[in-house]
Amino acid sequence: MGPLASLPVFFDLAAKRVVMAGGGPGAAWKAELLASAGAHVDLYVPAEEIDAEMAELLAVPPDSGVVVHHDRPWATDVFAGAAIAVGDTESLAEGQAFACAARAAGVPVNVVDKPAFCDFRFGTIVNRSPVVIGISTDGAAPILGQAIRRRIETLLPPALSHWAELAVKVRGAVMERLAPGPLRRAFWERFADSAFTTRPPDAVAEAAAGGFIDDLVRSPQAGGRVTLVGAGPGEAELLTLKAVRALQAADVILFDDLVSDQILELARREARRMLVGKRATRDSCRQEDINAMMVSFAKAGKHVVRLKSGDVSVFGRAGEELDELARENIPVAIVPGITAASALAASFGVSLTHRDRAQELRFVTGHSKRGGLPEDLDWTALANDRATTVFYMGGRMAARIAERLIHHGLPATTPVAVAANLSRDDETRAAGTLAELGDIVARIGVDRPILIGVGRVFTEQARAATSDPFPAETGQTALG
Incomplete structure (x- = not known):
């Protein structure tokens, strides 16, 4: 791994004490964020320094955590027992004093908009709790971080949070009944495919997850499947989001000659890549050989992605492949692509x-x-x-x-x-x-x-x- 500007960590603040100083908009946003993580926020600021945003936050109790206002300035005696400290100070001198006092008490500290006095930083957040994504530019370009967040928001359906809750429910059965390695990975890959839908899971989805665990216990090869994926005309940015997810979940990729290197770069690093392209002017794989490879790998429990240029249903011989997979009772899905x-x-x-x-x-x-x-x-x-x-x-x-x-x-x-x-x-x-x-x-x-x-x-x-x-x-x- 290359050098990291900072280490991304996820800190459990549930029922932990946080010291906060300041009554402005920056402090209000941080207090709301900390309370959302379940923290007990002790806010130290004279009442006359509280602005409208902070007053609104104090007037309406948060859904989780708590914010308690102490009508006094912060002092060195407030840091005892705190998990972290956050200060929104006007001057550099006060920011430095706040940081020094917190560090002296052994408390990690963040001073809003004053990086020199920060032991940690708040990143931009994508919230699909219990799935939480933090984005950091190490303080260099917050607007870029927000742009990245917007891009990620479009990739993650709102229902993902409900699927993550279901994942918590079934995790015990997965850990108890499925051996580490390919079996667990087969379950979670199939589960993740379902999670990227617009519908929250229901009782049927929960039963299906349990049924798939049973299938994998009875037959380790039960996770084998094939996904026919349209790679589009060539440019990687013309791939669909679903196609990218399939590539990143593949064990084996059988790809056509016209699929670009840029598209293959998006695939899971551990996936086995095999060129099976057919061109009129050179020796190439017969369709029967491609069908046999798909069947063989799928029956070995692998997730096979058959990657075709353009759209799989337009002059891609997908019909022959679908017929063969149906004869062998192998689950198959189709991910359409942009046709030429x-x-x-x-x-x-x-x-x-x-x-x-x-x-x-x-x-x-x-x-x-x-x-x-x-x-x-x-x-x-x-x-x-x-x-x-x-x-x-x-x-x-x-x-x-x-x-x-x-x-x-x-x-x-x-x-x-x-x-x-x-x-x-x-x-x-x-x-x-x-x-x-x-x-x-x-x-x-x-x-x-x-x-x-x-x-x-x-x-x-x-x-x-x-x-x-x-x-x-x-x-x-x-x-x-």
Whole structure:
């Protein structure tokens, strides 16, 4: 572990005495916080120095803990028996005196907004008690700490506190009945999956937790399961929160060739990572081998994450995997991802279903099982001028796709948009007309993952490419 600016600790203050000095807003906030932790707060401040916030706090008893006002200044005799001391002083001299007196009595001290006189600091708090998260910037950037808190708040559902209470209830049974190591981890990982829901646990959830303990006792392999996870188009920030949680709970990750290193970096460090990607131009795992690996690891009690680029349900062969897992009675969950067509629309700044230009949206595979152009497509229907069609994996078939669409009546001037390595640092984009599609893809290069969009929603992009074939775009290569 690298150096720590300070040591994060969680201090039990229930029924413990805290000495506090000051009657201003800073003292009021700290007194309320300490009382929330169950402390007995002795507040030493003359009545005339109490402001409105502190007066309101004193007028309404806190839900936990207690705040007792002593109408006198603090003095050296008040520190005996205190767990900690907190002072909100106006001057540096008084702050120093307060700190020295507390330290002389062996009491850790915090002087509000005076770091030199602090033995500890108050961090920014995310409260899902009994889950409590403290955030510290070591006093350097409190606003940054608050921004981090807001980000974390969006990740943690309010119901998490109720799940944490249930965790306390079932912990004894887990410790007594499940051996340390994989079995306990299997239980808590499954429990954590349930905890990140919007619903508080009920009697059914509690019974399910007990039932899973029974299952693990009878069969240590009962914790085995598979999660099919969509990794999105490539950029790590486009992962869903649920996908990140699955990666961080995985024992084994079977990932596609197109999954980026940045996404894999988010996975649990101890997870075994195995590349099983399928690419047309190189040797790769057969689908049957991937299915067998998932089954084998899951039957060994592992949590297997099958990580696919884009969305698992769009040209990801998830159907075959689901069928195999069902035959083997292995629990499976699906975590959807952002499909490449959505990333294409975002990259070109268009709506795929512009109400004046497209009344249909279609996703079409650009090659068959044999590697050529699918022969069973309804090309007449695809040649609809009022639709947007996105071809996946169609780079090598681009010229033939254009030829078929034009042959079946789609105008050669229909706008097209092409992108390779969507949402990555080396993303390449191009736009033009259907007649130019083969040449556009050839310039981009067919050895990268390519997506082709066809339809009038790309009109402005095609027009811009015609007037400026090589527009400059920061961080990307654009080909017109």
